Amino acid sequence: MKPKAVAISRQKTHRLIRQDDKIAAFEPARRLTAYGVLQAKPTRQTGICAMTSPIIDFLLARTSVPIQDLKEPAPNDTEIATMITAAVRVPDHGRLAPWRFILYRGEARVEIGQKLAALAEERNGPMPEGRRNQELTRFSRAPLVIGVVSSAKDHPKIPQWEMLLSGGMAAMNLILAANALGYGTNMITNWYSDMPEGRAILGLAPDERVIGFIHVGSYDGQVQDRPRPDPATLYGDYTGPWQG
Numbered sequence: 001m002k003p004k005a006v007a008i009s010r011q012k013t014h015r016l017i018r019q020d021d022k023i024a025a026f027e028p029a030r031r032l033t034a035y036g037v038l039q040a041k042p043t044r045q046t047g048i049c050a051m052t053s054p055i056i057d058f059l060l061a062r063t064s065v066p067i068q069d070l071k072e073p074a075p076n077d078t079e080i081a082t083m084i085t086a087a088v089r090v091p092d093h094g095r096l097a098p099w100r101f102i103l104y105r106g107e108a109r110v111e112i113g114q115k116l117a118a119l120a121e122e123r124n125g126p127m128p129e130g131r132r133n134q135e136l137t138r139f140s141r142a143p144l145v146i147g148v149v150s151s152a153k154d155h156p157k158i159p160q161w162e163m164l165l166s167g168g169m170a171a172m173n174l175i176l177a178a179n180a181l182g183y184g185t186n187m188i189t190n191w192y193s194d195m196p197e198g199r200a201i202l203g204l205a206p207d208e209r210v211i212g213f214i215h216v217g218s219y220d221g222q223v224q225d226r227p228r229p230d231p232a233t234l235y236g237d238y239t240g241p242w243q244g
């Protein structure tokens, strides 16, 4: 049977995380204890951690928000700096920092839309008005878009695919930090990420790749979840080498 989509409120979780400024000023380890993370206990019934930790609640409720529902206000400069600080705190083999972040906000989002629409027309010929509007508004639906860019480097020992994965982790940390600050997010790549001309419009160098464009904004706290994979079917103990 297809799992039923459910509406969930994450406002409570955000409130819990933000509830005590005193806790926020604690050292990281003490802060985690204060929030209850270290008290989370597996339950016999479910096998997953009891909901004593707002951070576990927060992770288990994560969802993207449709881009059209992301509105002003966007995160301010201090919040953006916090999000990027969380984003760069990721595993990074060789400490290469093989990523960077581009902020698209204000009028720049509209100009990008015009350039993407022109590129789309160059590729596909004249577009119907609805399709043209779709291209024109690619970057101006949410008040802020953050491009997570992989700037993988040549290295004698560390393969570039590891650097790409590190970039994916940076994107996820950025998303979670934005969500923890109360903002909705949605990361997409879309056709222009797969084309050198599209990447150039968006400010990437020829040897850089798109990890994702994270659309960020405020939303009403309600979001329609989608069916999730059953985790129980996705893990198990090691049973020896692959037999084919």
Ligand SMILES: Cc1cc2nc3c(=O)[nH]c(=O)nc-3n(C[C@H](O)[C@H](O)[C@H](O)COP(=O)(O)O)c2cc1C
Pocket (backbone or CB within 6 Å): 062, 063, 064, 065, 186, 187, 188, 189, 190, 191, 211, 212, 226
């Ligand atoms: C690398 C990557 C690229 C994605 N690109 C697109 C995209 O171009 N268009 C799209 O509709 N969703 C895209 N998605 C999916 C959305 O980010 C999102 O995961 C999806 O809407 C489901 O929402 P959820 O995050 O709540 O699972 C992409 C996801 C990933 C991980």
